[in-house]
Amino acid sequence: MHxxxxxxxxxxLVPLILAALAIVLAWGSSKVLAAAHVSLPWWMEAxxxxxxxxxxxxxxxxxxxxxxxxxxxxxSKVPNLAGRWNGFLVxxxxxFAKQHDVMLQIFQSWTQISVYLTTATSISTSxxxxxxxxxxxxxxxxxxxxSQPLANARKSMHxxxxxxxxxxxxxxxxxxxxxxxxxxxxxxxxQICFWKVLPECxxx
Numbered sequence: 001m002h003x004x005x006x007x008x009x010x011x012x013l014v015p016l017i018l019a020a021l022a023i024v025l026a027w028g029s030s031k032v033l034a035a036a037h038v039s040l041p042w043w044m045e046a047x048x049x050x051x052x053x054x055x056x057x058x059x060x061x062x063x064x065x066x067x068x069x070x071x072x073x074x075x076s077k078v079p080n081l082a083g084r085w086n087g088f089l090v091x092x093x094x095x096f097a098k099q100h101d102v103m104l105q106i107f108q109s110w111t112q113i114s115v116y117l118t119t120a121t122s123i124s125t126s127x128x129x130x131x132x133x134x135x136x137x138x139x140x141x142x143x144x145x146x147s148q149p150l151a152n153a154r155k156s157m158h159x160x161x162x163x164x165x166x167x168x169x170x171x172x173x174x175x176x177x178x179x180x181x182x183x184x185x186x187x188x189x190x191q192i193c194f195w196k197v198l199p200e201c202x203x204x
Contacts, residue, residue, distance in 0.1 A: 022050075
């Protein structure tokens with residue numbers, strides 16, 4: 001997976017909250033050990049604030065950011081797009097004459113994402129991505145991809161770069177619609193529609 005940017009301000013606030021919580025937990029654990037008259041061996045340190053911060057950040061990045069409780073507190077506004085999406089696209093390549101079946105798989109944590117789009121003749125992988133949450137028309141996912149033709153693709157197809165722009169309506173979190181365009185080597189563009197069929201793709 002690779003990192004992605006977002007226009008949400010949570011990535012400035014959450015690390016500060018996690019750091020404060022780590023300090024409180026480190027202080028509390030030292031008090032508990034002292035009250036219990038527990039003396040740790042020389043090779044074992046009491047939980048440090050830095051160590052606890054690392055644990056808390058990892059937990060938040062992988063799991064906590066998408067929980068209902070964290071979202072109700074307003075600590076995470078980035079949508080959880082992870083999962084498998086089925087759909088179709090129409091392309092200028094054939095004059096928009098036919099719907100082509102496609103499958104989208106998204107792996108996502110709070111800070112990283114991977115977007116894979118598979119067609120009958122190619123698979124594309126995201127290189128960079130942006131998730132927009134402040135647009136009134138709904139959440140937006142914009143990503144640049146590298147497309148690699150499969151063995152059964154026609155000889156005229158070759159590796160190329162392109163951009164996908166998908167949007168999720170505010171009142172419908174199970175559909176993504178948008179557009180794509182390929183780089184100058186291909187020069188094609190089209191429209192895409194997806195609906196979610198599996199809610200989660202593991203990031204492990």
